[in-house]
Amino acid sequence: MIRSPLMTVMTDAVMKASRSLKRDFGEVENLQVSRKGPGDFVSAADRKAEKILRESLEKSRPGYGFVMEEEGVIQGTDTSHRWHIDPLDGTTNFLHGLPQFAISVGLERDGQIVAGVIYDPAKDELFIAERGKGAYLNNRRIRVAARSDLADAVVACGLPHIGKGDHGLFLRETAAVMGYVGGMRRWGAAALDLAYVACGRFDAYWERGLNSWDMAAGILMVREAGGFVSDADGGSDPIAKGSIACGNEIMQRELLKLLKKAKG
Ligand code: IPD
Ligand code: CA
Ligand code: CA
Ligand code: CA
Secondary structure, three states: OOHHHHHHHHHHHHHHHHHHHHHOOOHHHHHOEEEOOEEEEEHHHHHHHHHHHHHHHHHHOOOEEEEEOOOOEEEEEEEOOOOOOEEEEOHHHHOOOOOEEEEEEEEEEEOOEEEEEEEOOOOEEEEEEOOOEEEEEEEEOHHHHHHHHOOHHHHEEEOOOOOOHHHHHHHHHHHHHHHHOOOOEOOOOOOHHHHHHHOOOEEEEEOOOOOHHHHHHHHHHHHHHOOOEEEEOOOOOHHHEEEEEEEEEEHHHHHHHHHHHOOO
């Protein structure tokens, strides 16, 4: 598989940042950690990786804007392009020594996500997608799972931090879903949840309370792998709504029906 110049720029930046994350993962006990809110941590590892990503992408594509989890929004001189960056998706896992975390970088061009990279340093898994060119895991084409029966499906979900989002709704939704599916998982890294739907490991996934940096790359990944993506209420713009529901065409439709039932 030949990588486009854009994909080379993105993967080079991500691999560079991943070396910093890997070093810090080996020394988690020495990292400076602070809280954004109850149960919502940020560490020096998040900030270092974000700085590397920003500097590297800025050098290769000067003028593009940024939407970053830690540093926030930086307007670019090129107003048609901006990067959506999550330097460490799954900070809680990372800080607990759980090897389920990733870097996620998506590129928006004129309001559309056109390229995405999600990299899992602990497993050395690189997920990439470009609009119209398919999705790949370590250079092999990936597709969403073909299962059509919820009872065979593994469905992933995510729950909001303490004090954020509606935990009651989360409980009603999980209660509605668990009675019909083969298995449920809550692994704590939204970008990887999406990448796993794209490569068929998870059959479906939903979550509320997400941001553009969590989802931009993953949404493209799922769509380019043949999947269907909406917000958690079935609307067409997950990033605007901050929620997501996805899977193959049947799984996504069935999941949305259960979520609707839970909402009443
Ligand atoms: C979090 C993870 C988690 C999801 C949270 C996100 P972070 O991202 O993706 O799975 O449930 O909503 O905030 O803060 O670790 O980058
Ligand atoms: Ca965070
Ligand atoms: Ca995240
Ligand atoms: Ca993060």
